[in-house]
Amino acid sequence: MKRPQTVRSRGQRAGLDLDQIVETAQSFEVEDLTMQSLAKAMQVDRKALNYYVKDREALLTILAHKAFADEFSPDAIRAAEDWRDASRIYASSFVERALSLGKLSEHLWFGEPLTTWSLEANESLFARFFEAGFTDEAATRLVTMLSTLCLGHARDVIQATGSMEKPRPKALRAALERLNPEKFANLLRILDHGYDTYGDEQIDFSIDVFLVGAEAVLKRDLRR
Structure with a gap:
């Protein structure tokens, strides 16, 4: 009598686990990391990754938390x-x-x-x-x-x-240049400081x- 076969998911069939996925993903620059590039690097079908990771955004969240902790x-x-x-x-x-x-x-x-x-x-x-x-x-x-x-x-x-002028002062200066300066004396003074x-x-x-x-x-x- 044959034993019944255990049904496994795509991820399980591929022999993957989350630690392996994270370890491989950490070798990528953020801008170069996609689900497809990761699947190629791991030599698995892209769908196999979805058992553990929904999409690229979820993967980046995992990497951020892991690196942070x-x-x-x-x-x-x-x-x-x-x-x-x-x-x-x-x-x-x-x-x-x-x-x-x-x-x-x-x-x-x-x-x-x-x-x-x-x-x-x-x-x-x-x-x-x-x-x-x-x-x-x-x-x-x-x-x-x-x-x-x-x-x-x-x-x-x-x-x-890397910015020559910090984002907040730059944005405020640009906004005030288009408006009546007499109405924003306090903001102008703070900006000058x-x-x-x-x-x-x-x-x-x-x-x-x-x-x-x-x-x-x-x-x-x-x-x-």
Whole structure:
């Protein structure tokens, strides 16, 4: 009597797994990576890749999260003096890792199950907030705020890299040149100051403001 054959998917028949796909995809420049070029490099049918990866956008998201998490160590966050120090370390590491992604940072999002690749650093930061007395709701909102702040800054810096004039001042200057300057005295004055909102001073200022706000939230919750 013959044994019934096990039905396998295209991806399983091809002997693929997600780690193999990611490893091969990492050898490509972002602009050269397509599902077809990846399939050719792996010597499989393009449809075989779809068992694990829906399309190019999903693949780039996987690569971004993997590259981001590989060196986002939780150790320094765990060893931090307190939640404030832990927040600064988290933010510094976050920005550094996001900047290292270059163009791939455009595909770094935090609404996907794939964030399991970077959970340890987040777990460590949540632990420091919990130890300090923050409620779970406050900690959730604060970590979300800090992550969003850091990712936005990193993308700003990447976008401005190599530009003679930074994107925001350039766009504002172009807009004001077409309008009545008397109506926008404050914007013109700010523009003339030429403050650098893409450097370390900007992210340091943002984290300082974040910590002041977080401190106020903690005091409010502890009084309840």
